[in-house]
Amino acid sequence: MAKVKCNHCHLEFDESVMIKEGDLNFCCKGCQGVYHILKDDGLDSFYEKLGNKTIAPPIEVDDDIQRFDTKSFEDTFIKTTQDGYNQIDLIIEGIHCAACVWLNEKVLFETEGIISADINFTNNKAKIVWDNDKIKLSQIILKIRSIGYNAYAYDASVADEQVVKAKRSYFIRMMVAVFASVNIMMLGVAKYTGFFTGIDEQIREYIHIGEFIFCTPVLFYSGWIFFRGAFYGLKNRILNMDFLVSSGATLMYIYSLYILFGGKGESYFDSVTMIITFVLVGKYLEVIGKKSAVDTLDKIKSSIPLEATVVKEGVKKAIALNSIEVGDIVEIRSGEKVCVDGKIISGEGTFDESSLTGESLPIFKKVGDKLYSGTINNDSLIRYEVTKTYKESTLNSIVTLLEDSLSSKPEIEYKANEISKGFSLTILTLSFLTFIVWYFFGIDFGFDYENVSHFEKSFIVAISVIVIACPCALALATPIASLIGISELAKKGLLFKEAKFIETMAKADTLVLDKTGTITKGELKVKKARILDKNIHKLNLMYSLLDSSTHPISKSVKKYLQKKYDNLELKDIFDVKTVQAKGVVAKYKNIEGKTFHLLGGNVDLLRENQINYNFDSGNSVYIFAINRRVIATFELADEIREEAKDLINSVQKNGLEVVMLTGDNESIASKVASKVGIKKVVSHIDPIGKADYIKKLKKEGKIVVMAGDGINDSVALANSDVAIAMGNSADVTISVSDIVLLNSSLSSLKYAFVLSRRTYKFIKQNLLLSLIYNSITIPLAMAGLVIPLVAALSMSLSSLLVVANSMRIKLKS
Template sequence: MSKIKCDHCHLEFDDSVMIKENSLNFCCKGCQGVYHLLKDDGLDSFYDKLGNKTITPPIEVDDDINRFDTKSFEEMFITTNSDGFKEIDLIIEGIHCAACIWLNEKVLYNTDGIVSAEINFTNNKAKIVWNDDTVKLSDVIRKIRSIGYNAYAYDASVADEQAVKAKRDYFIRMMVAVFASMNIMMLSVAKYTGFFTGMDEEIRTYVHLGEFILATPVLFYSGWIFFRGAYYGLKNRILNMDFLVSSGASLTYIYSLFILFGAKGESYFDSVAMIITFVLVGKYLEVIGKKSAVDTLDKIKGTLPLEATIVDNGVKKSIPLNSIKVGDIIELRSGEKVCIDGLITSGEGNFDESSLTGESLPVYKKIGQKVFSGTINSDSVIRYEAIKTYKDSTLNSIVTLLEDSLSSKPQIEHKANEVSKGFTLTILSLSLLTFLVWYFLGIDLGFDYEGTNHFEKSFIVAISVIVIACPCALALATPIASLVGISELAKKGLLFKEAKYIESMAKADTLVLDKTGTITKGELKVKKMRILDDNIHKLNLLYSLLDSSNHPVSKSVKKHLEKKFSLLNKEIFDVKTIEAKGINAKYKNVDGKLFHLLGGNIELLRENNISYKFDSSNTVYLFAINRRVIATFELVDEIKEGAKELIEDAYNNGLEVVMLTGDNESVASKVASKVGIKNFVAEINPIEKAKYIESLKEKGKVVIMAGDGINDSIALAKSDVAIAMGNSSDITISVSDIVLLNNSLESLLKAFKISRRTYKFIKQNLTLSLVYNAITIPLAMAGFVIPLVAALSMSLSSLLVVANSMRIKQKD
């Protein structure tokens, strides 16, 4: 059998196992796959750079790759969004810097069928959206594995295990580096002492040898993660932070080897060890800092039990939460936490909902009322029917929203990433320029490296330029601050669906507020009732009409009637809701007589050509049968706590505040004056609200809108940032960008303050990292910084960014 060279790895193999493709020969499917990957992505110039050198063949994908396309895997981990695309959360293993994120996102976006790929720098979690008709998930996993990373479905427990494993790996590598560096520094003390007092060449050689023995495991074991990151970066034409660290340390190591084997000068094995050690310690502390901020999610997840007690035909049994189905009856004992949303079927008692709403007072609930996952049953045995699966339950949805928000990127981060892309190439160019200037022109602006030759002096200064530059601080500036900000907002009951809305809130110039349920409590109370026809049959029709509506006015009038009368529901039909005006319906009695029912504001009556004069500065509800007004109601709504403070804060920070309401002019004016709003629009329907928002945006305004009703959903969808109150309808919450779980305007005020503070610290971080590089790089080029100090300085710059971000937690 003859030997043939593989067109990818260049290793020779027997032609009996050859995979032939046109004029190409491959030793295995792995080499064939990577060859086509590089070719398809325009990276085939790799083979020109490779020349005649050989490389290790890629590891072939395991048989388990096909499990990603199985039905059972899809049911457990994959969802389908409203556009029909598949979504999954993956953990990408092997990521340790922003360049890794960029590489994976670039490769994924270049894959046909991938709709979006957002990777969270803080926890390596990727949200992948793809068209299943174009690409399979197994192909996506193959793509990730082909560039040197691994991916698996996100599972909280598995992800935590992997995080602990990665942290342990960092710790072991760091401790090896610290141990070796401490010992190498003792040798260095002897070496530098001998430099001034005199040392025999033989002893100096032994000192160099000892430093070499200690520095080698630091460089090649502790520093392996930097070599690995640099390799995959170069493989995909990216010069990253890992390349700066590994190249700086390697060049210093190689130069020191020449000294060890007889060249004249001083070795710098101590600098090699300290470069790796300082950067590793910085990375480890950075991981600790990120973990601390992410703990908020872990605390929320930890509030649920692992199992629940269900009652099946009178038999109680404990089953995992994932196994609970809609309709199962769950028993909840005193002190236990609700695991899945449901409706109480037996028992009543108080529930602590502070974990969701922040409200410390318990809420009393009885049969037919909703209970929410994460809340605590305080004082009795309750049974309730599950109305959602664990995946769709309130608490799990909150956690998902938080994790998704951490995966998104503010606009300012995209800009920072653009700046950092060419950073490494610039630094390498400056380092080369520094070497050439020092070596050929003999310029010496700084330290006099006494006792070193001219080449050594130029070389060490150039290495310092490479080591001191820190793209890592620039890459960390936005994500670490966003992470802390999102975590702090979550603690205050504020759910940001994406981190980018922090920036939008901080930069907004217009705040639009709905009135009922947003500025006011939405708990209208009947202040004055007038019954013009006390026929109980007609009041039953009014009660039936009110029961057909979910509007706050209808609910309040219905509640008032229930206190005053004992009424029955009649069978009405052709029920139609007229947005921002009211409701109409029909009723046919036993004699077949048809009655036309109208209930709503004065505009509804006018629309139906009913002439009725009714002046009031309060909210009004009128009820008419066959064009005759039967009853009138005047309602008042209390202003929410914190409304005045919110408006005052908005004006103080330069925001224009507008109140939009479908209510009449006099009611709107009264509410606006109470809270200090200068601009409002009354008697406006949902379509007009949306058009008003559009008109503001056409003027170049950045608009935030807060609302709580279905009638606000169109306008919310049009705004730059949509805020739903905690008691909003499902539709309103679905189109919103931020959810206030506790329905409090005080929380909205906190959202503004924390967003502004977070955005301020993002800008501070970016300024710190840019100023750091602007000052330290010229100092290194001038020869004022040795490599050891450069490595320490580089690590401290990243830690400074992390520490500054933690200041977001400070109270105003």
């Protein structure tokens, strides 16, 4: 059978398996696909550069590629964004440096239909958003595979397996390199001793052969990951760190072969081996450092049980969490963890909520109270009704937020990536110019190398320039510090939805605080009650109206009535409407068909409904009326959080202006502000007014951080630069927030400012360290003051220095 050559990989194959396309011949569908991708992307000049050389065929496509487009896969892994696009978290397999991240992002960004693609270097996790009408997920996976990487949907257990697998692969390659390095160093002792004292030429040749034997597997097995990364970088016209390492080592290897086969000079097999070994050890320690920073996420994940006991028609059955539906009845025994959120329907007892809030004391729960996933039942048999599915439950939401934040990037990282894009090309240019200056102009700033030819000296200096340069330190500076910062914040009950908010908080100059539930405990207590009509029917209507509202005042009055009266019942009220910053109105129709107009709120609500009722108080008030007749009045006071004054003093010392926004009257607002040290107060303001005030501050150039807890804060929070929701906030408030304080503690908010500034400071330190390293070491290498062996060690140490410096974030956290 005749042999033909593939138009992509240039390998010869039997004509019987050929894929014919006009004048083109392909050995497989993979080569055919890559050929068209390169042509469509304008990268077909690659074949001119390739010449007659052959390359490996692309990664084979799985037969089940279409499974990525199935309904079951979509339900399990794909989310829908607010704009109606599809979103998925993928793990990109094969990434081992920042340039790999840049390559994948570049290719994905240029693919039609992909809205955004953010890949985090620390965990190889990609968040991809795409328009499903323009491109399918299977096509995105194929695109990633076409450039030499692989992708699969993020799954915690699978991801952990892949991390272990990658770590094992690095370890084996590293140990091969270390074993060879130890042996080649022993030969090196003999060689360099003979270099100064004299050595028999035949023994010298034997040493060169021994070095060749140890060096070759290190270069082509241990160093294969660098060749692979360099190949796919060149394939997409990108010069990356892998190219610097592999080109420097290969050039020295080729020169050493020339010496081995009769050329004059010294071989550098030992330097080749040590370059690969040092870089691999550095990369392995880098992986270890990143893994330790992700341990916080692993600890939180371990709080989620694998299955739950569901009671259906009196029969108990253990089922997987994904199969639990809203309305199911779950039973938990003493010592078991709550698997999904719910409401107690039977039993009472204490629960350990420290995994969520950091609160060390057990919390007593009874029938009707809410349970949160991840908390522990301490002492009794409890049955509860499921109110949220596993995906929507508290602990899973926390894990999702953390994972998303670890996949995001601060603005400063994008700037660093811009700087590093042309780094490799600049280094190669400097290396070439160094060789020209040393060789052709005879300029020599370095040490006097005895018994070394002028060409060899120029060549070695040029290689040192390539090897010593480290784009990885620059690219690693931001993500490793952000990862550690987010992990430390999570330990204190602070969930950052995106890493970029660390930078924003560090730069903030204005803190806006809601009063009720933020500065105060939000646990208003009735100090004075005046019930003018104690008819049980009217009390039930008041109780029903209070039950329809989530406002702290309504909750407190409702709790007061529950304690005072045992026989209250909820009535079917309708047309319930919340009047912003004033109260709630509703209607009730009795069995005779008569309609009652119910009203509950402050004096402004009464006036708006033409009810003339004078009621002056220095506290918060709640007035209930039926058909414009006042039935009851309540005066309430809220306790200020113990840590509020400490927070406000701390942020003011750091130059932030603190503003309190509240819907309460000026008298109440001023009293609270004076107690905690807030100088600027805006009172009697509705939710739209709060939002307008935030917009006004931003127009003045302020960077605004706002913390709030109620639905009435949601519009203002959405307009701030950083929105912080207290852990007990309404769901809508949490959904528009950027940071969630799980324990609702203002001490945690203070810590958020402290650690954000600290993390941002270390990010800038890391960038400065990497820039100083390269600006000092590259000129030294160009001057011939650094040999390749030391250059390789320096490059590895620069990345480790960035990792070690980032670890210092933990010291005061």
